[in-house]
Amino acid sequence: MTNIVLPLIFGVFFGFSLNKAGLTKYNKIVNVFRFTDLAVLKFMMTALVVAMSGLYALRGLGLLTFPNVPATYIVGNLVGGLIFGVGMALTGY
Amino acid sequence: MKYILNYIRKEEWSPYVAGVLLGLVGIVAVWVSNNLLGASGAFENLAGMIGKALVPAAFDNMYFNFIMPPGITWGVLLLVGVFFGGMLGAATSGTLLWGKKGAANSDAQWKRIFGPQVWKRWVLAFIGAIILEYAAGIAGGCTSGLAISGGMLLAPAAFLFIMGMFASGILTALIIYRKNY
Numbered sequence: 001m002t003n004i005v006l007p008l009i010f011g012v013f014f015g016f017s018l019n020k021a022g023l024t025k026y027n028k029i030v031n032v033f034r035f036t037d038l039a040v041l042k043f044m045m046t047a048l049v050v051a052m053s054g055l056y057a058l059r060g061l062g063l064l065t066f067p068n069v070p071a072t073y074i075v076g077n078l079v080g081g082l083i084f085g086v087g088m089a090l091t092g093y
Numbered sequence: 094m095k096y097i098l099n100y101i102r103k104e105e106w107s108p109y110v111a112g113v114l115l116g117l118v119g120i121v122a123v124w125v126s127n128n129l130l131g132a133s134g135a136f137e138n139l140a141g142m143i144g145k146a147l148v149p150a151a152f153d154n155m156y157f158n159f160i161m162p163p164g165i166t167w168g169v170l171l172l173v174g175v176f177f178g179g180m181l182g183a184a185t186s187g188t189l190l191w192g193k194k195g196a197a198n199s200d201a202q203w204k205r206i207f208g209p210q211v212w213k214r215w216v217l218a219f220i221g222a223i224i225l226e227y228a229a230g231i232a233g234g235c236t237s238g239l240a241i242s243g244g245m246l247l248a249p250a251a252f253l254f255i256m257g258m259f260a261s262g263i264l265t266a267l268i269i270y271r272k273n274y
């Protein structure tokens with residue numbers, strides 16, 4: 001049961017924060033690549049810093065273990081990122 | 094309290110506030126259910142489920158058996174939540190355009206660059222989404238699943254991905270906007 005309800009709740013908060021940051025808008029996404037509106041970058045980096053400090057603190061206290069860390073394969077990540085950027089600038093996803 | 098309620102109704106939050114909210118959701122997701130937030134994997138889970146039912150032989154490979162197991166996974170349910178969360182966000186700020194005229198192509202900047210036609214918006218979104226999903230498959234995640242969720246675990250993959258994403262994103266924007274860049 002919790003396996004069904006929890007992801008739905010997390011998802012609602014996830015989508016809510018994306019919407020409020022304006023990341024559901026085409027102009028926000030594409031303007032970060034034109035350096036006219038850096039909201040996407042600010043949003044992403046804030047989320048990263050908050051989450052990484054929180055997670056590492058909690059792990060340091062022994063309260064949680066990390067799930068599978070996304071695998072690093074240099075060429076794949078980089079090429080994937082390069083193609084991804086094209087789609088991102090094109091659609092404003 | 095009133096201030097908070099008014100802030101929730103604002104259409105556009107400070108990206109720092111929204112970022113803190115997402116960061117906290119990311120922490121709780123790992124803490125409570127040991128899962129990472131991500132969006133692109135859900136497509137592969139669903140595609141795998143449909144594919145296994147229709148052409149089992151074609152989908153009986155490493156990728157769909159082990160890397161992206163088919164079925165209604167955590168990620169699929171998360172994505173359902175994201176859909177409604179986004180709607181909730183728009184509804185609280187009174188900008189929900191669901192079912193309204195011109196809702197499919199409502200972005201002023203998009204119209205200025207590509208034109209007012211709705212079909213163009215659909216076609217470009219469709220093509221772009223194919224590129225996005227394909228690239229996310231190669232890299233092992235998208236902006237949320239790899240860049241943010243991987244980055245918060247300090248996975249090198251996330252930062253390589255962000256580098257690539259911005260390099261080609263800037264280039265694509267340059268090509269699309271040319272003189273207007």
